[in-house]
Amino acid sequence: MAIRSKATAAVASAAAMTLFAGTALAASPGAPGAGDPYFPFYGNGGYDVSHYDIRLNYTPTGDQLSGTTTILAKATQDLTQFNLDFLLKVKSVRVNNAPASFVSDGGELTLTPRGGVRKGQDLTIVVTYADSPSTVKDRNGFTAWTKTADGALAIGEPEIASWWFPSNDHPTDKATFDVNVAVPNGVEAISNGTFLGTTRQINGYTRWNWRSAKPQATYLTFLTIGQFEVRQSTAPNGQPVVNAYSDRLGANADPARASVERTPEVTEFLADNFGPYPFEAQGGVVTPDLGYALENQTRSTYDDGFFRRGANTYVVAHEIAHQWFGDSVSVHHWRDIWLNEGFASYAEFLWSEHVGEGTAQENADFVYDSYPADSEFWNVLPGDPGSSNVFHGAVYDRGALAVHALRVAVGDEKFFEILRTWVAEKKYSDATIEQFTALAERVSGQQLDQLFQTWLFTKGKPAEAPGRAADASRSLSVAAEPKSRAKIQLTHELLDAHR
Incomplete structure (x- = not known):
């Protein structure tokens, strides 16, 4: 340690105070939003988060949540104050x-x-809080946290974080996560990433420890608490697999297991098409009370209703595809949602081809024929659906047709090269539709403006299904319906609850 005289120290202190005073004059509050045109209050400005440590206690009786979140961040401007997105009572x-x-x-x-805070300064932010999340509503009167018969679900898109941890709640600010939740002995708490084991506490509670080591968006960070069967295994690629099945699945339990236990197989197939799986763990959760499925990073969660007609690997393919399209490469603004849902829906077409239940072309024809020309479906634009239609059926189905149109236009070799190049170049970041279209043109060497304009940005039903042969322009009969559509239709039935 250097030793300075009192005089030298006083001069240095005065100089620092003068510098700080000059810096403070230029400082300003951080923006209360990330600049998303659809959801202006989502996210914040003035800092960038690198890590969240979420350490909580939860008592299902009374829906009582308490704990502390520690946030590691760096200021991106001089700040007099800054915001976090959070709804619970802060201590x-x-x-x-x-x-x-x-x-x-x-x-x-x-x-x-x-x-205040200086630009470039490292920040350690510690927030302590306690509340009953299911009783808390946002400015629109909405509650994302779901209290269940045996616990709770903290799952949602485009927002859920505000009901259980403070954050910069926008996909443009990803971070790594440690999630540690203490629940009564005999209750399970499932989250993202690698399972680090449990710690038995002296107060009759057990702490469940999870770690996400790759950049993760806040809305993809989830927590489900209740009575679950937890199955652990190892995928062929050596990654840990954790699947969890609610004790309340009833007759849907076995078909759910017959679907979700195939997660490594589906992941392997999609990796052959999209490039290496981008994360460190795999798995899924099946529970009642959700009403839809969501691609929580490394561990998608499915409502048990997806399996009421038997095994359904189509919804598994859809959600796992999001690990590339939506999780690793996330939307820059929520207007870019086609980059998530169009490609995940098309993954169902690819899986259908793979298992021999209908080609991608047959599925595209069927989807195209399913919506009459006068349907309002064709007036929702997948490339800019509007904030009230982010999860509209057109984003999924017409979005998948747009992907198939690209495949038809450039051919299989260039199509899959486009997909693999996209996820490789944008890995762990966010992106826009315009960036995707530019990359597609660069890789294919073709001008694709008209294709994307027709399928993403033009109201009305396009004149023909993409890729349909001239002599097959008639509508498919029921007999010609690809077998996969029954499962894909069931997927959309439940997705309707999410839209």
Whole structure:
């Protein structure tokens, strides 16, 4: 340690104070939103998060959640204050070990750290809180947290984080995560990434420990608590696999297992098409009470209704495809949702070809013929659906037709090269539709403006299904319906609850 005289130290201190004063004059509050045109209050400006450590206690009786989230971040501008997205009751906030004043208002937690924050400064933000999440509503009167008969579900898109941990809640600010949740002995708590085991506590609670080592969006970070059968295994590629099945599945339990236990097989197939699987673990969760499926990173969650007619590997293929399209490469704005849903829906077509239940062309023909020309379906634009239609059926089905149109236009070799190049170049980041179209043109060497304009940005039913032969322009009969469509239709029935 260097030793300085008191005089030298005083001069240095005065110089630092002068510099800070000059810096403070230019400082301003961080933006209360990330600039998303659909959802202007999602996310925040002025800092970038690198890691969340979420350490919680949950009591199912009374839906009581308490704990502390520690956020590691770096300031991207000089700040007098900055925001976190959060709805629960906050007890205290510390920024770089000093207490910070805070105000909660409609999901915006505004922090004012002592002396402000300089651009480039490392931040350690500690928020302690307690509440009953199922009783908390956002500014639209909506509650994303679901209280169940034996626990709770913290699962949702485009938002869920605000009901259980403070965050910069937008896909453009990904981070790594540690999620550690203590629940009563005999209750399970499932989350993302690698399972690090349990820790038995002295108060009759067991702490479940999970780690996501790859960049992860906040809405893809999930928690499900209740009575589950937890199965652990190892995938052929050596990765850990954790699947969890609610004890309340009833007759849907075995078909659910017959589907989700094939996760490594489906992942292997999709990796052959899209490139290496981008994450460190695999798995799935099946539960009642959800009403849809969601591609939580490394561990998708499925409502048990998907399996009421038997095994359904189509929904598994859809959600696992999102690990590339949506999770690894995320939307830059929610308007870019086609990059998630169009490709995940098309993965169902690819899986159908793979298992011999209908070619991609047969599925494309069937989807095209399923919606009459006067259907409002054709007036929702997958490339810009609007905030109220982010999960509209057109984003899924017409979105898949757009992907098939690209395949037909460029041929299989260039098509799969486009997909693999896209996920390789944009891995662990976010992207726009315009960036995808530019890459497709670069890789294929073709001008594709008209194709994307027709299928993504033009209202009305296109004149013909992409790739349909001239002599096969008639509508498919029931007898000609590809076998896969029954499962894909069931997938969409439940997705309707999510839209």
